Amino acid sequence: MKAVVTLTPSLWLRARGVLAVVIVLLLALAALLFLRPLSTTHRASSGSLEAGTPLLLAPVGEAPSSTLAVQHTGLVLLDARAGTVRNRFTFSEPNEVIRGYLLPGGQQALLYRAPLESNATTYPSLELRRVTDWAVARSVPITPDIPPARVLAAQHPATAGQTPTVLEVVSEPTGRWAAIAFWSMATPYPDGTHSQLVWVTALDLQTGEWAPWAYALPSSQTVSLLALIDRILVLAHSLRTTTHHTVANLVSLDPRNGTVLAELPLESWSVQAKPLGENPSSPHNTFSTALTPQLWNNRILIVTDDLELFIIDPRNLRLVEHRPPLADRLVVSGRPYLIGDLLVLVGKSLWVLDVSNWHVMTTFPLPTIPEGNWLLVGVDTEQRTAFLINTKEGCLRNLDLSSGTFSGSLHCNLALDYPAPLFGWPAFMTGEP
Numbered sequence: 001m002k003a004v005v006t007l008t009p010s011l012w013l014r015a016r017g018v019l020a021v022v023i024v025l026l027l028a029l030a031a032l033l034f035l036r037p038l039s040t041t042h043r044a045s046s047g048s049l050e051a052g053t054p055l056l057l058a059p060v061g062e063a064p065s066s067t068l069a070v071q072h073t074g075l076v077l078l079d080a081r082a083g084t085v086r087n088r089f090t091f092s093e094p095n096e097v098i099r100g101y102l103l104p105g106g107q108q109a110l111l112y113r114a115p116l117e118s119n120a121t122t123y124p125s126l127e128l129r130r131v132t133d134w135a136v137a138r139s140v141p142i143t144p145d146i147p148p149a150r151v152l153a154a155q156h157p158a159t160a161g162q163t164p165t166v167l168e169v170v171s172e173p174t175g176r177w178a179a180i181a182f183w184s185m186a187t188p189y190p191d192g193t194h195s196q197l198v199w200v201t202a203l204d205l206q207t208g209e210w211a212p213w214a215y216a217l218p219s220s221q222t223v224s225l226l227a228l229i230d231r232i233l234v235l236a237h238s239l240r241t242t243t244h245h246t247v248a249n250l251v252s253l254d255p256r257n258g259t260v261l262a263e264l265p266l267e268s269w270s271v272q273a274k275p276l277g278e279n280p281s282s283p284h285n286t287f288s289t290a291l292t293p294q295l296w297n298n299r300i301l302i303v304t305d306d307l308e309l310f311i312i313d314p315r316n317l318r319l320v321e322h323r324p325p326l327a328d329r330l331v332v333s334g335r336p337y338l339i340g341d342l343l344v345l346v347g348k349s350l351w352v353l354d355v356s357n358w359h360v361m362t363t364f365p366l367p368t369i370p371e372g373n374w375l376l377v378g379v380d381t382e383q384r385t386a387f388l389i390n391t392k393e394g395c396l397r398n399l400d401l402s403s404g405t406f407s408g409s410l411h412c413n414l415a416l417d418y419p420a421p422l423f424g425w426p427a428f429m430t431g432e433p
Helices: 147-155
Strands: 055-062 071-079 084-090 097-102 108-113 125-130 136-141 165-171 177-185 196-204 215-217 223-227 232-237 246-253 260-267 294-296 299-303 309-313 318-323 333-339 342-346 349-354 359-365 374-380 385-390 396-400 427-429
Touching (some): 196 223, 196 232, 299 342
Antiparallel strands (some): 097 108, 125 136, 165 177, 309 318, 342 349, 374 385, 385 396
């Protein structure tokens, strides 16, 4: 029998900081065919994947010793509602898969593989695999010579010869193509330090061809992506000061050629640094930052970590609605999720907000686990539950938003301690058609 705990609403916080400065630049032309897949070993277990089932793809593994970090030895695909294993994928070498993404429909996953050591003959790759048997449908190498990297080098010569590193991958709703954010190391400065350049391009998942363009964001250190049928939305985070009120810059790109369709700086109501810690008098203050954009009622929804709201028309990036922050601290982090008009976020508590009236409906305090942080890894829109994992505990749980009932462990032994969340783990797919 699974133990349950009923939680009562309360308020708390969670801190998050972001660095970035936004500058936009359009680049142009080239093309590339993909190369043959890299070999690997795998072990698959059977299990049908019904439409509508929320799925979770997470790494598993263990630490070689108590003083070393966990090594990922494989992936597990879970039915997030029940915690049951649908499939497993075992690596041929520890940590060979850096990131994973579930594509719409839940039948395919895009895995980012990178060699553990620098090797002139082995490059990172994006592998498209069927999750039923983990067979490779396509492998696309990431080299300094891919068309968008060459376009980038033509405009930013310091990046020439550098193998780009994947920051984020987001598929458009039908899974035909994906928007990809990279960063490329630039030539070292005379003092030996390096700079990095964040940039965005697109990949045709059906042919394995890279888009013939690169969109660069000099000095930016992080971006969030949202891919629609006909455009890529890039949310670039700005470095904020008391004189810089732009919390982020939103840019709309044509995925075919990288043309800028529209641009909107998000000017924040919040112009002062806010506490990072539980104590309001904490000296560790920072400015708010925007979280990953979501699609709500055919509008783009962007919320900050102090609960400021921006509603935007995706066609022309017109600001439709702007609500001031609801919190005097930075209380949430990570990716938000929507269940109808309810926006679900996590910090030290689980927050539930009504988007239509923009107010906090309730919060559910989460158990404190030493050295652990709570991740909101997805939601069940049908059963109105939130899926949560604590990084130290490594167990999947759900929280019923109607009753506040927190489940016992649905599945454990997930390797999600630091630095796994920094690489986007775990991957989630809602199961919606």
